[in-house]
Amino acid sequence: MLIAIATVFGLSACTEDNENVESTVSNQELYDENKATIEKMEARKDAPAELAAEPVTQAEAKEVNIKDNVTLKGSIIYKELEGGFFAFITEKGDRFTLHGLDKTYQKNGLVVEIEGITKPQMMTITQFGTVLEVQSVKVLDASKVIDGTNTH
Structure with missing residues (x-):
């Protein structure tokens, strides 16, 4: 046991x-x-x-596009800096450097309505306001076009 x-x-x-x-x-x-x-x-x-990746909602992405997409009225002006460029001055006096402006509209003094996308982060040698990537142009008044005149 x-x-x-x-x-x-x-x-x-x-x-x-x-x-x-x-x-x-x-x-x-x-x-x-x-x-x-x-x-x-x-x-x-x-x-x-x-x-670290931060998620972006579709609503936020659209908001940025809506904010950067603008329609403005004003005049196209030729500036002779660094070989010349076409600038845009709105009716309110805001200044833009135009990118992608078709040769048809490259006329000094042409009054237009431009739809485009602002590119405030983009820098140019012109340093003439904000860069505006042109999407479309509507001519409002061609009678003020000045040929061969210097504008500074």
């Missing part, structure tokens, strides 16, 4: 040791997984801000 009791206690001890080993392995696996996750999070935290 003593042998039977010792055998039961021995088996019981082995079972407890196996459970402890299994729980230790499980705890170690959890520790390793958590450590790896924490390391990834810390690596992201140290990444430069400009590399």
Whole structure:
């Protein structure tokens, strides 16, 4: 009987040791997984801000396009700086450097309505107001066109 009791206690001890080993392995696996996750999070935290992507909704993207797309009335003026360029001065006095203006409308003094996209971040050597990428032009008055006259 003593042998039977010792055998039961021995088996019981082995079972407890196996459970402890299994729980230790499980705890170690959890520790390793958590450590790896924490390391990834810390690596992201140290990444430069400009590399972090920020989601842009479709509404925000449309808002930017609507804001930058303008329709303006004014006069096309020829400026002789650096070989010459055509500028645009609105009825309110705002100044624009025109990009993509068709040769048909490159006339000094031509009064037009221009639809285009403003490019305030773009720089030119003209330094004459904001760059305006021309989308369409409607002639309002061609009687004020001045041929061969210098305008500064």
